[in-house]
Amino acid sequence: MTTKRKFIATIVAAGLASAFATPAALAQSGKIKVGLMIPATGTFAALGTAIENGFKLHVAEQGGRLAGREIEYVKVDDESDPSKATDNVNKLIKRDNVDVIVGTVHSGVAMAMAKAAKDSGTLLIIPNAGADTITGPMCAPNIFRSSFSNWQSAYAMGEVVAKQGKKTAVTITWKYAAGDEMVAAFKEGFEKTGGKVVKTLSLPFPNVEFQALLTEIASTKPDAVFTFFAGAGAVKFVNDYAGAGLKKAIPLYGPGFLTDGTLEAQGENAQGLLTTLHYADGLNTPRDNAFRAAYNKAYKIQPDVYAVQGYDAAQLLGIGLKAVNGDMSKKDALYAAMKAARIDSPRGAFTLSRANNPVQDIYLRQVVGKENKVQNVAVKALADPARGCKM
Numbered sequence: 123m124t125t126k127r128k129f130i131a132t133i134v135a136a137g138l139a140s141a142f143a144t145p146a147a148l149a150q151s152g153k154i155k156v157g158l159m160i161p162a163t164g165t166f167a168a169l170g171t172a173i174e175n176g177f178k179l180h181v182a183e184q185g186g187r188l189a190g191r192e193i194e195y196v197k198v199d200d201e202s203d204p205s206k207a208t209d210n211v212n213k214l215i216k217r218d219n220v221d222v223i224v225g226t227v228h229s230g231v232a233m234a235m236a237k238a239a240k241d242s243g244t245l246l247i248i249p250n251a252g253a254d255t256i257t258g259p260m261c262a263p264n265i266f267r268s269s270f271s272n273w274q275s276a277y278a279m280g281e282v283v284a285k286q287g288k289k290t291a292v293t294i295t296w297k298y299a300a301g302d303e304m305v306a307a308f309k310e311g312f313e314k315t316g317g318k319v320v321k322t323l324s325l326p327f328p329n330v331e332f333q334a335l336l337t338e339i340a341s342t343k344p345d346a347v348f349t350f351f352a353g354a355g356a357v358k359f360v361n362d363y364a365g366a367g368l369k370k371a372i373p374l375y376g377p378g379f380l381t382d383g384t385l386e387a388q389g390e391n392a393q394g395l396l397t398t399l400h401y402a403d404g405l406n407t408p409r410d411n412a413f414r415a416a417y418n419k420a421y422k423i424q425p426d427v428y429a430v431q432g433y434d435a436a437q438l439l440g441i442g443l444k445a446v447n448g449d450m451s452k453k454d455a456l457y458a459a460m461k462a463a464r465i466d467s468p469r470g471a472f473t474l475s476r477a478n479n480p481v482q483d484i485y486l487r488q489v490v491g492k493e494n495k496v497q498n499v500a501v502k503a504l505a506d507p508a509r510g511c512k513m
C-alpha cells in the first residue's frame with residue numbers, strides 16, 4: 123500500500139471505530155455534569171457556599187478534571203425547602219440529565235433527593251445532610267455521604283456531657299429530621315452513660331423566636347442544655363442564650379454545627395463552648411494545613427466543616443471515576459471503588475461503612491477566640507449503626 127492509501131485506510135478505520143463505539147466509550151471524552159443542589163438563600167446559605175467552594179477547590183487542584191474528564195456544573199438553589207425538593211431534584215435528573223447529584227445541607231430536602239436518586243439510579247453524594255434514614259432504611263448502592271449521620275455527631279456529645287458529671291439535661295432544637303435525630307442520639311449516649319434528659323423543647327424550622335423556650339429552660343434548671351442549630355439559626359441561638367443570662371448559669375453543649383462558620387457573628391457569646399464534631403481547628407496535620415492554606419488562598423477565608431465535606435465529596439467522586447477511567451456507565455465498578463475508598467480528608471483519613479457513611483473520629487472542641495480548638499478525640503472511628511440498612 124502506498125503511504126497515501128495507508129493514510130486513507132487509517133482515517134476510514136478510525137471513522138468506523140468511532141461510528142460503532144459504545145455510548146460508554148464515547149462518554150469518557152465528554153464532560154461530566156455535576157448537579158449541585160444546595161442552598162444559596164435562607165438560613166443555610168453560607169453552608170451551601172462553603173460546600174460548593176470545597177468541591178470546586180478539589181476539582182481545581184486536579185486541573186478542572188476528574189479522571190481526565192472536564193467537570194461542568196449545573197446549579198439549583200434548594201432554599202432548604204423540603205416542599206420544593208422533589209421538583210428541584212427532578213429538574214437536575216430529567217431536564218439537565220446530570221451524571222451525578224451533589225447535595226444537600228437540609229435533612230428533609232436530602233430525603234426527597236435520596237428517593238429520586240434511588241428511583242432513577244442516579245449517583246448521589248451528600249456533602250452535609252445527616253438524615254439517619256438515608257444511610258439506614260433508605261440506603262442504596264448509588265447513595266454516598268462525605269459528611270456524617272445525625273446520630274454520629276450527637277451521640278458522642280451525650281457521652282461527653284455525662285462523663286463531665288452532668289445528671290440532667292434539657293434539649294432544644296428545630297422540629298425536623300435533623301433536630302429529632304440528633305436529640306435522640308444525644309439521649310442515647312447521655313442516658314447510657316448515667317444522665318437523664320428531663321425535657322425536650324423544639325420550634326419549627328427555620329424559626330428563631332427562642333425567648334419563650336429560654337424562659338422554660340431557666341425555670342427547669344437542668345445541669346446541661348443540649349442543642350442543635352446551624353447557620354444563621356445557630357448565631358441567633360448562641361447570642362440569645364447568652365443575652366438571657368443563661369450562659370453562666372447552665373452549660374450549653376451541642377454538635378459542632380452550633381459554632382462552625384459562625385464565630386465571627388457570635389463573638390464573646392460563644393467563648394468557651396464545648397462541641398463535638400468530625401472536624402476542628404488546630405488539627406495541625408500536614409494534610410489539613412495544606413488544605414487550609416489552599417482554601418484561604420482561593421477564597422480569602424478560613425474553611426469550616428462544610429468546606430471540608432464539599433472537598434471530600436469531590437475526592438470521593440474522583441476516586442470512583444479513576445477506577446473506571448472516567449466511564450460512568452460502569453456503575454458497579456464505580457460504586458465498588460467509592461465504597462472501598464480511603465479518603466485522605468483534611469479532618470483525618472476515613473473509610474465508608476457498609477451503608478456508605480464515613481467512619482470517623484469525633485473531636486471534642488472548645489471555642490477560643492475565632493477557633494473551634496481541638497481538645498481531644500471524644501470517640502475514635504465512630505460508625506453510624508446504620509439501623510435498618512439492608513445492603
Ligand code: BEZ
Binds near residue numbers: 228250272
Ligand atoms: C441537616 O439538616 O441534616 C443539617 C443541617 C445543618 C447542619 C447539620 C445538619
